[in-house]
Amino acid sequence: MVSLSCYVQLLFVTFLICLLSAGGTADERLRVATTTSLYDTKLLDALESRFEEEYGVEVDIISGGTGFALEQGRRGDVDLLLVHDVEREREFIAGGYGLERRCFAYNYFYIVGPADDPAGIKGRNASEAFRMIADAGERDPDVRFVSRGDSSGTDAREKQLWKSAGIEPAGRWYLESGQGMGATLIMADEKRAYTLTDMSTYMAFAGNLSLVPLVTESEELLNVYAAIPVSASKHLDLAERFLEFLLSQEGQEIIANYGMYGRALFYPAAGRCTEIGCNEAECPGEMVSRVG
Amino acid sequence: MDEITRGFIRAIELILELNPEVIEVTLRSFLIALSSVTIASLINVPLGSLIYFHHFPGRSGLINLIQTLYSIPTVTVGLFVFLLISREGPLGSCGLLYTPYGMIIGQSVLITPVILGLTISALSNVSDDLRDTAISLGADRFQTIRTVIAEARGPVLAALLLGFGRALSEVGVAMMIGGNIRGYTRVLTTAIALETSMGNLEMSIALGLILISIALVVNTVVGRLQEW
Known part of the structure; x- marks a missing residue:
């Protein structure tokens, strides 16, 4: 049986050690x-x-x-x-x-999406591509876009691109993940959707993704x-x-x-x-x- | 300190002005947790009774395992369910990932050990005298089991409440399985994580207070029911 005072002493010593190690560095x-x-x-x-x-x-x-x-x-x-x-x-x-x-x-932002590219954005410029995704999303239930929606730097650029495309993104095709880039890429991959990503995170995750870069290095996408x-x-x-x-x-x-x-x-x-x-x-x- | 006060004020404002997005997220949190606890209790309360009333080899080991799983990290459950229902997984064709249904599955799995283990211990705490008395008064096996369960209803209800609380307040499963999609799978906890990551700390405090209020209301209602 260990006595209560022993516990209290032990607690005190632990507390001291914590204090010392925190203060020292x-x-x-x-x-x-x-x-x-x-x-x-x-x-x-x-x-x-x-x-x-x-x-x-x-x-x-x-x-x-x-x-x-x-x-x-x-x-x-x-x-x-x-x-x-x-x-x-x-x-x-x-x-x-x-x-x-x-x-x-x-580096650059990439617009990535499923390899079969249902909205046909490959090779377009960024705001044109966004307009095509929005158009196709309204018509075709298979076309979707996953947005970060977390006011990160990438999210801010995405909002800017929608603005310059003249579109208020909303509707069934526009999903906001509210998560980091990695989680958002995985979600876009699972849903076979488009998304805007920074080039480095995409490359770090590329091995596990079936998404391909469709719109890449242009002035609009400079990061x-x-x-x-x-x-x-x-x-x-x-x-x-x-x-x-x-x-x-x-x-x-x-x-x-x-x-x-x-x-x-x-x-x-x-x-x-x-x-x-x-x-x-x-x-x-x-x-x-x-x-x- | 100022910020916390402002968070409180903001919470009351959000509730009073019936902010549609906050109400939607709150309702969704509540319904998903309630569905999870309903499913988990329909499976685990009978299963717990079964384990309590039967003696078989490895029983105490099983109970030990169940109790160990009380502390399973929510992200581990999230990962496990994710692997199960993602497109490449065995249940991938059902399309459950990033849906509220997937979240309910995940949360049910998460609270299974708690409800199962606490049901068993609730039954164990019923005095043996009660069981003996029932048998001596001529109760058959089924009637005896019913008497013991009826006697243990208070602690079993407490187990369900704990399961509800854990489902309502967890963030690992909700984030990994639900994906925090606005207007579809965003619940209070993932909204708090998001608002914090966006630097909207007052909003986070407000959402946290709303979550605690739900727990308070549910606990009070269940407490009243028990007194009846």
Whole structure:
């Protein structure tokens, strides 16, 4: 029989250990809120482990949609954001929540769908393809579109594309999954539906999907990833250091060389920074221009 | 603190203004959990009695297994049912994935161990004297079983309530099997997960409060019924 006081002592000791272990490491940690695509494809793991090795800083990554990342930034719960929705990013900085926006990588959104392509969108441009999916969806019960509907960066782009197609998406053919990109791709695959996805998540999942890319690299589908240090962060020096690492030759090379199945998932922003729609302030200088 | 207060106020606003989407999601949550607990109890209460009244080799091992499964993670059940009903799975041709029916199957599976195990333990807690008295008064086997079950109805009802609560509040099965499709399989828990991921924290708090209110109402009603 163990006595009550023994339990209490044990509890106390455990509590002390928790306190000590929590206090000991709290200062050296950098918190990064990231969009799911950078995390799910493991690109961030590759960058993180190199950075931790070089600088001895623990990086904690919190993965969620761009909407969630921005909210965490507003609340000051994280130090650095890695997101992909230009409009909301600029709003975030204008609101005083972020210090600066720096473009570090890009790729493209894909419109993917069943291989037999019942709406016939293959080779069209993005807004035309969206209009055709909506038309076919009204007529043909086999044509469907799965939307993220979660105010992520991809969701924001999708809404923009519907707008430029002049369509208010609604009806039986338009499903909102309210989940991340991976889960949404699996749902679209099960339902033989179309969806808009970022290229990297699609490639990471492609082995398990029967969906094929139907509309790919075009200006309308450009997807730019940016880093924003959070104004309220207590570790701004660490955030800046990670940002510099991302934009350094080494960081940009990791991004360029990171691939799956022999294909690149992301392109480094270096050298093409203004071509992908970032302004002078967002791609300052020497760091970026060193890699061509 | 402010935010939590605002969440409370928002919850009351949402209920008072009868926001159609919130009402729809709430009703759907309630109906799916209720269907699951109905199906699971129709199967498991008789099955539990069967296990309690019969002695067979491996019985105590089986009961141990059932009790262990109380803590089966909801996502594991979700995964299992997903593999069963996805297009490639053995029941793929039924088209149950991402439908409310699939969710009901998943939640029924999820709460099966709880209802089964607690039914057995409810029956075990009925005093042996009652059973002996019934037999000595000339009750046949069937009448004896009925007497014992009638005596255990309170704890069995509590088991059903617990099952209802677990079905209502779980998110693993609802997300993996239902898919959180707006206007079709979105329930309170998956809506909370979504609103949180979108950064709408007040809305999440409000939906959470609505969920707890349902549980409160159901518990109160069932409690009253028991007193009758």
